[in-house]
Every structure is written in structure tokens, then in C-alpha cells.
Amino acid sequence: MSAVADLPAWVQALCGMLILLGSALALVGALGVLRMPSFFQRVHATTLASTLGAWSVAIAAALFFSFGEKRLALHPLLVPALLALTVPVSTFFLMRAAVFRHRRAGTAGVPPPLASQGDSSSAP
Amino acid sequence: MNSVLACALWLGPLMLLLAMACALLRLLLGPLAEDRILALDALYTASVLLVLVLGLRANGGGAYFEVALLIALLGFASSSAMAKFVLRGEVVE
Numbered sequence: 001m002s003a004v005a006d007l008p009a010w011v012q013a014l015c016g017m018l019i020l021l022g023s024a025l026a027l028v029g030a031l032g033v034l035r036m037p038s039f040f041q042r043v044h045a046t047t048l049a050s051t052l053g054a055w056s057v058a059i060a061a062a063l064f065f066s067f068g069e070k071r072l073a074l075h076p077l078l079v080p081a082l083l084a085l086t087v088p089v090s091t092f093f094l095m096r097a098a099v100f101r102h103r104r105a106g107t108a109g110v111p112p113p114l115a116s117q118g119d120s121s122s123a124p
Numbered sequence: 125m126n127s128v129l130a131c132a133l134w135l136g137p138l139m140l141l142l143a144m145a146c147a148l149l150r151l152l153l154g155p156l157a158e159d160r161i162l163a164l165d166a167l168y169t170a171s172v173l174l175v176l177v178l179g180l181r182a183n184g185g186g187a188y189f190e191v192a193l194l195i196a197l198l199g200f201a202s203s204s205a206m207a208k209f210v211l212r213g214e215v216v217e
Contacts, residue, residue, distance in 0.1 A: 086199075090203040
């Protein structure tokens, strides 16, 4: 197990700043989810935490464990890699469902259909 | 310990908990089902980051990394299943 006191000062400072950056991005994203007026604006806000936020926290963890245990420890980077693979897929599903439902309900502010799609009322 | 890292290990979980509280509020308020699913998405992403930071606080002990990986995987499965349900009214057709 690693001892924090053994870490070089620059590693500690870099880890701290990366953790603060990632947490602040997650907080800003969640505030956007809470405060944005419509669904299609809220969707943008969640990506802050799952891309740059997750990468910065995981890089901080990789630096921390690499220098603490005196060996290369890249396993924390698996988490943002997994998020980068899965979050776009689930967000894409959710967006398709939301666009379909909003168009069927006739809500204002729905993104317009692409010219190649033809009829906007057909199921995706 | 360096003051920057000590400050980050206190302030980081606090900010992530605040982010989870915001997402939870949207989950409770959300006018439509899509908003609630999106809030759940933001909630599980923030909890993955929180578990990673708590693993740093625990100084390498425990199974925090595996917990974060499991939350990310199950969050994806549940989020896509709920999106499918909202679209079709069925999870498995």
C-alpha cells in the first residue's frame, strides 16, 4: 500500500488540482442538469462529468498509485475508457426516445428533422 | 501532506456530493421520464467519480476501483434499458 507522505510534492499538487478540476466539472454539469430550461439543453450538461471530469480524476488516481506504489498503475484509466464507450451509446438511445416522444406530443423546441429523413412523425 | 492534495481530498468529495444532490433534485422534479433518466445518468457518473476519489482517500486500500467499474457498467445497462422502455414500452421484445 502506498504512503501519501512518500509522494513528491509536484505529484501531490498535480493530483490535487486534477481532483479539484474533475469535481468542479461534475458539479457544473449537475448544476446544468438542474438549471437548464429544456430537455435538449440538459442533455449537453451531463457530458462534462463523463468526459473531461472522469479523465482528470482517473489520471490523478493513476499518478497517485503509480508514485505511491513505485510501479506503473494504469488501472484507474479503465473507468473513463469504459465511460467513453458506454455513455454515448446510452445517451444516443435516450435522445432518440426523447425526440420521438417530443415530436409525437408536438412540443415546441424539438430539433428539426434532417432533410434526408423525410417525414418527421415516423418512428426512429 | 501537501496542502493542495489535502484540500482536494476534502473539497472534491464535497463538490461531488453537491453534484449528486443537484442530480437527485432533477430526478425528483423532472417533468418527463426522459429528464429523470438523464438525472439518473448524471447521478451515476458523479458517484463513479466520488468512489474514485474516496479510493484515493483510503490510500489504496479496499476495493474502490472495482466498485467504480461496476457502477459504471450497471449504470450503462440500466440507462439504456430505461431509454428502450421509454421508446417502446418494452425492454425485451
